[in-house]
Amino acid sequence: xxxxxxxxxGKTLSKAEYKSLLPRAILDxxxxxxxxxxxxxxxxxGDEETLKDLGLxxxxxxxxxxxxxxxxxxxxxxxxxAEVRSALDEAIARIKKVHSDQARQESSTQVVDGGVVTQRxxxxxxxxxxxxGGKAVYPSSVMMNVIPAQIAKVxxxxxxxxPQKEFDGLPHPTILATCELLGVHEVYAVGGAQAVAMFAFxxxxxCQATDMVTGPGNIYVAAAKRALxxxxxxxxEAGPTEIAVIADSSARAVDVAADLISQAEHxxxxxxxxxxxxxxxxxxxxxxxxxRIAKTKHSDRIRTALAGIQSxxxxxxxxxxxxxxxxxxxxxxxxxxxxxxxxxxxxxRNAGAVFLGPFSPxxxxxxxxGSNHVLPTGGCACHSSGLSVQSFLKGVNFISYDExxxxxxxxNVITLANSEDLPAHGEAMKARLE
Numbered sequence: 001x002x003x004x005x006x007x008x009x010g011k012t013l014s015k016a017e018y019k020s021l022l023p024r025a026i027l028d029x030x031x032x033x034x035x036x037x038x039x040x041x042x043x044x045x046g047d048e049e050t051l052k053d054l055g056l057x058x059x060x061x062x063x064x065x066x067x068x069x070x071x072x073x074x075x076x077x078x079x080x081x082a083e084v085r086s087a088l089d090e091a092i093a094r095i096k097k098v099h100s101d102q103a104r105q106e107s108s109t110q111v112v113d114g115g116v117v118t119q120r121x122x123x124x125x126x127x128x129x130x131x132x133g134g135k136a137v138y139p140s141s142v143m144m145n146v147i148p149a150q151i152a153k154v155x156x157x158x159x160x161x162x163p164q165k166e167f168d169g170l171p172h173p174t175i176l177a178t179c180e181l182l183g184v185h186e187v188y189a190v191g192g193a194q195a196v197a198m199f200a201f202x203x204x205x206x207c208q209a210t211d212m213v214t215g216p217g218n219i220y221v222a223a224a225k226r227a228l229x230x231x232x233x234x235x236x237e238a239g240p241t242e243i244a245v246i247a248d249s250s251a252r253a254v255d256v257a258a259d260l261i262s263q264a265e266h267x268x269x270x271x272x273x274x275x276x277x278x279x280x281x282x283x284x285x286x287x288x289x290x291x292r293i294a295k296t297k298h299s300d301r302i303r304t305a306l307a308g309i310q311s312x313x314x315x316x317x318x319x320x321x322x323x324x325x326x327x328x329x330x331x332x333x334x335x336x337x338x339x340x341x342x343x344x345x346x347x348x349r350n351a352g353a354v355f356l357g358p359f360s361p362x363x364x365x366x367x368x369x370g371s372n373h374v375l376p377t378g379g380c381a382c383h384s385s386g387l388s389v390q391s392f393l394k395g396v397n398f399i400s401y402d403e404x405x406x407x408x409x410x411x412n413v414i415t416l417a418n419s420e421d422l423p424a425h426g427e428a429m430k431a432r433l434e
Contacts (some may be wrong), residue, residue: 002293005282006021007316030352032220039192040193048201059165063190065169085177091367095372102389106121114250122396127160133172136174142184145387146179147182149392152389154392157184157188158210160195195221196217197225199213241270243331244334247274249276257288257292258260275325277319285313330380352377413426413429
């Protein structure tokens with residue numbers, strides 16, 4: 001059997017029990033942190049030559065320059081195939097439309113007469129955006145990172161992507177073209193943990209330190225984010241991609257199989273989970289998986305991912321139980337292909353993004369739905385959101401009390417300060433009453 005089955009009919013389990021039955025692939029970030037420690041230290045104390053040496057060691061090529069010349073960005077855009085340019089233009093327009101509605105407005109609250117608290121949303125000063133360059137090319141990740149940062153009005157935006165041997169140590173031309181298309185001209189040919197370190201520490205005469213690093217990457221990127229979190233802000237420690245599909249007998253097996261395969265295509269440890277109350281659909285999906293895997297380009301990678309512990313087909317009593325399991329699993333991508341998809345969608349609390357109905361596949365969200373595809377993985381959708389304009393904004397309170405409003409509340413503050421055995425706090429109030 002290609003993909004394992006779990007029969008949960010007749011069982012009502014806790015959230016923790018459901019999670020234990022749907023494990024993720026083993027990802028030892030702690031071990032990766034140990035292995036990248038010398039890299040982080042080398043970048044911290046090094047220079048551009050250090051980054052070039054690391055490019056040769058980890059990417060098999062020593063870039064002529066870590067900073068990509070503007071001329072190379074312009075050349076990549078000029079040589080971009082017309083159909084790819086058109087597709088990028090349309091995707092950019094849709095992503096901008098959705099993310100523009102996420103902009104936050106200043107709000108003021110008059111607490112009392114003469115006492116006002118105003119919340120202003122202020123962008124971080126500078127961000128480093130990471131774009132992977134491993135098994136695939138990700139101009140989509142350029143769009144998903146850059147556009148919300150631009151709408152948030154981040155003043156300084158830099159992009160890093162691994163150097164490629166076949167492109168003379170430059171990142172992939174489509175990535176460079178997309179940066180030029182979006183008006184981002186600070187681009188670096190550096191990948192992995194060393195890219196995160198470059199953004200966190202800065203490199204003299206090359207790259208200024210950033211306040212935040214976002215974007216997906218491999219386990220070493222995740223390890224570097226964990227190690228440097230606090231020095232920099234991060235979006236998340238992105239793990240292997242995952243898809244869960246809730247489907248009933250109305251779903252087409254070919255659609256479900258194609259969608260499971262689409263995410264398994266990313267990595268041998270990618271997760272693909274089907275949750276259904278239809279035994280007939282399960283049998284049909286298994287047949288379709290075998291048919292389609294044999295014909296697709298990355299068949300070995302896909303087959304390994306589907307056979308892994310992280311992938312499975314779950315048989316349930318009904319779609320209500322399926323929703324409970326999905327909430328426990330908290331998938332990065334959750335598709336709902338059932339008769340009443342909108343109603344079931346309202347029951348979902350934990351997912352990075354939810355795709356409703358047969359014509360809203362994850363692939364649409366990966367590129368051109370307008371939503372963001374940088375999403376929480378590994379069950380982090382229980383507490384975290386996907387990348388958005390909000391990710392690049394800080395809510396700062398501005399407090400303004402006049403003398404009367406201050407005097408009216410002073411005794412209350414002094415009482416609370418003394419109750420906490422922090423008398424100097426109270427003295428700061430009393431000083432103004434003298």
